[in-house]
Amino acid sequence: MRRLALSFMLAALAAGPAAAEQDLLLGADMSSPAMTRAEMSRADVEALIKGADGKPVDLHDKSLSGLDLSGLNLRGANLRTARLNKANLRGSDLSGANLEQAWFIKADLSGAKLAGAKMFGITARNADLSGADLSRSMPIGDFKGANMAGATLVDLKGGADIRNQSMGLMRAVFVSVNLSGANLKGADLGRSRLEYANLTDADLTDVVLMGSDLSGANLTGATVNGADFKNVDVSGARLIDLKGQQEAKDWAERVNADRAVTQASD
Incomplete structure (x- = not known):
């Protein structure tokens, strides 16, 4: 079941926005013991x-959901491939950890250290990552609805890898994510999904x-000097x-610029 769910997840992420939105969790029984209980x-x-x-400790493919870690x-x-849904990892040090294809749905990672962590294929919907340090991490996965308020994402590598055509559309999904006050200096979010962020x-x-x-998305008060807006919807x-809008790159190359809100309503 887990292998089938993971294969569906990766296929959906690679298929594009519509498929990823509809089918990311297709094939995964989120009510099963493997997803909801801890074996340790x-x-x-x-x-x-x-x-x-x-x-480094080896906990790959373990069911750890709901644990206080x-x-x-x-x-x-x-x-x-470990399952840590609703787990409490507040303040834990996961720097450089391999979190590829792991499950962190509704997990508490507030204040956690995740610098340099590998997150290819991770599912962390509605997780709490407020104040967490994700610097230099590679979050190519699904963070829809997560809370990343005040998080540090400096030099994060979340952009799609277009060099590999079979995985060319794998991307970071930050749909409806709270990134208010977050530090994203130098982050690569090319071709990422940030709708309503x-x-x-x-x-x-x-x-x-x-x-x-x-x-x-709401960018009110954001600092954008040096940010690349080419073909950004x-x-x-x-x-x-x-x-820093005057220092933003390719500002004139935005897509649907006429549909953006540029003045606060009365």
């Missing part, structure tokens, strides 16, 4: 960490947005009180 306790995980003697040192841990007061300095979808986007 916090004590078991702590014992593994202690036994690893400073080396807050504050644990999971640096470099192998959590590939909240980017108020976010720092988008030197961010690559080329080809991304910002329709309906801004239909219905709120582009109000932007800082």
Whole structure:
């Protein structure tokens, strides 16, 4: 079941916006024990960490949903294909961890350290990543509805890899994500999905947005100097009180610029 669900997930992400939106979780039984229960306790995980003697712990493909793993040192841990839905990872250190194809639906990752983490194919819908550090991470997955308010996403690598045609449309999905006040300096979000994202007061300095979808997003008060807006869909986007707009790249190359909101309503 898990392999089938993962294959559907990756196929949907590669198929394009419509398919990804409709079929991302197709084939996954979200009510099954594999998705909702834990096969280990916090004590078991702590014992593994202690036994690893400073080396990265291996928790790949484990069912850890609902566990309280807050504050644990999971640096470099192998959590590939693991299920951590509704798990509490508040303040945990997951720097450099392998989170590829893992499940974090409604998980609490607030204040967690995720710098350099691998997230290809991750599903983290409605997860709480507020104040988390995702610098230099590779979140090519689904974060729809997540809370990333105040998060650090410096040099994040979320852009689609068009060099590989079979995976050329794999992208970061930040639909309806709260990125208010987030630091995205130097992030690559090329061809990403950011529809209805909240980017108020976010720092988008030197961010690559080329080809991304910002329709309906709120960028009020955001800093955009050096950000690349070539072929960015801004239909219905709120582009109000932007800082550094004159220094933004390819500002005239925005798509549906006439449909953007550029003045606050009375």
